[in-house]
Amino acid sequence: MSSARNSPTGHGDVSKPSPLAGVRVADFTWVWAGPHCTQQLAHLGAEVIRVESTARPCVTRMLPPFADFEPGPNRSGYFNQYNQGKRSLTLDLKHPDGLEVARRLCAASDVVVENFAAGVMERIGLGYDVLQRLRANVIMISLSGYGATGPDHDKVSYGPAQVPLSGMSSLTGYRNHPPMHVGVSYGDPTAGLHGAVAVLAALLHRARTGAGQHIDLSQWETSIVVLADALIAQQLTGRPPARDGNRHPRMAPHGIFPAAGEDRWIAITAEDDEAWRRLAVQMGRPELVADPRFAGLAARKDNEDILEEIVGAWTATHEPDALTARLQGAGVAAHTVATNRDLSESAHLEAAGAFTRQPHPEVGQRQHLGPPWRTTRLASRATSAAPCAGADTDDILRTVCGYDDPAIARLRAAGTLT
């Protein structure tokens, strides 16, 4: 594994080329949205250099779960999941010499990514105009809560707030119950992934035209694009789709049903009459198929309460994984409502190659999720764990920013590299 660290990009898989080998990313992001964006680039083989501060460490370094319950900035599973294969440079950007290091880093980088509040990069002297002077074809992407323009651009945004702000919460909930969250700061990864798409398109554009660009991404907007059908419904029918639990306007049954065991559940959906027939047969209730209450989608939707009661009474006595296998074997779309433990112990995900276990100096070889894609001819995942804070500072200063050892020692003595 140490050889991967010493390869030109720090991330080479010797047997297969990485698609973004040779692309360097200066990563000024933190929390989740920005790191999720640069995580994609790191998996694709870009050299991603996280610029961090020990005085103000990334929020996720300080959040649980900590390995074996022992807190520490390098021990968070949250940070280590979303920063695989990146390198870490600690720097005091408030110090003029620290800013100079950052400028040299940007001058040597193809892509600069940041998710500070709108305007912060300009204030500290790393705005797009400055970066463009340092490197004419630089690609810069800013992922802010509301975007860099518009009357609300100055508002503050936290990850969990994007779910209600986007309208997702007003559409999510049990029938006749209040609006609900979705369980994670959904706006963050959605912004990060759209950001990664934009960066890759910009790299292709640069390869063709030689020109860089600045991308002003609004997390509010990336959270809305996945709700377009509700926006259209509002305009075409005069009302938004009603909060309706786990139900679906064109499928029934379509729900999450109790399974045997404490807080165990199974999702079952019948896409059409044929799927419903197969389900009824599995339930040992073939007579339900001809039952006028359930003959055809319209009838099943009209009688969905009783339909769900019947299905739920049947599922409640079955272990969810065994029932999943049985229903899938009969061609019914169903799956255990997986917990994090189910995923971690999944023989399917293990066999499919979903997990990575890279050595890490403080937490050992922990199980993480790699990228959700496999490739055949190209390498497609980071080959090192998330970095300890500042682990690569000296090497980056020497090999990327052009400082010699005495200069590095002076910077360190002055407290700039913290």
Added chain:
Amino acid sequence: MTAAGPLAGIRVLEVGELVAAPYAGKLMADLGADVVKIERPDGGDPARRRGPFPGDAPDPECSGLYLYLNANKRGITLDLTSPDGRATLERLAARTDILVHDVHPDEMSGCGIDYDRLCAINPGLVLTSIAPFGLRGPHRSYRATDLVSWCAGGLATLNGDVERPDLPPLKAFGDQAGYQAGLNAVIPSLAALFARPLTGHGDHVEVSVQECVAGILELTFEYFPYCGLVASRLGAKPIQPLCFMECRDGWIFVCCVEEHQWQRFVELMGSPEWASLEIFETRLARGKNFDALRIFLQEWCRDQSVQELYEAAQAQRIPFAPVSTMGDLLASPHLAQRGFFAELALPTGSVRVPGAPYRSSVAPWTLRRPAPRLGQHTDEVLRELGAELADGTR
């Protein structure tokens, strides 16, 4: 300026239904790629039957979900289960940069989607296969709807009414697993294209929808490998207030993560006596005593207006957010001023849909063409291909 977009000149074939592959195709079409969507002749993409429809009247050419996901593409019909259809697919693939599809793994070869075969025809092709459980592993043949993927990926487990263990875990609105899959599919596909001048070949990219969902569980997946703990939607949140409150004209998200945010909010409420109670002193204490806190907060919020409270909190740098309705978004001066919405023409009238969620300094986003009518561009594309219009391929 390249008004055509950063992916101008890139050719994409999409064999997609509902959201996953169509959203991947849309992302590339919106960035300027020439995307040709292949639909089955008998009814086309099921998104055509999803709606929403004008006046709730079903019409396969007026489904809102379809019109949104397939604008900026051309559409052809091809029966991929017929030898002629597969032959046409191969001729199209010969001149294609990226072929993205969400045909189920068990049906891929029957539809002519076979990497070895297509690669022999076009070594530079990037074939991107989106499958509910990927192309490898014992569950590769499993079927999924969007709800099933959301649950298999572990996200549904994290949401639901904290106080009602009898109610099931709750999905998020819409086909969110599909959107996540579409996004994740584009990333390695464009990267493979970026590498092609150096490597001289394309690649086969396999995307698992289950893994796309599992990859966004925030901090919860690692609770098991790091601490042996199982995450659940049940149980109180450690930090409060981070909750929805009902105002006189809607709902607001009350969000005080840092102590100074809470203190400013208390001032904003006029420093009521209850706020100085010891049980509300720290964010952890407020989490522990949320049952009491909620009653006080709800009583105060009930008289407020969402917009006024949102603006007042934001003026103090407290990150509150409204629980926006669709009407709120359509009326937002901020979104309007950023030019976020685009006007999509319908047979009668038009609707506003989201445009690009980012502004680029070089390539303005444009709605170049509406979504195709079923088979609208079949002749045009086949003419381009110089193919014979044999019966059975129309």
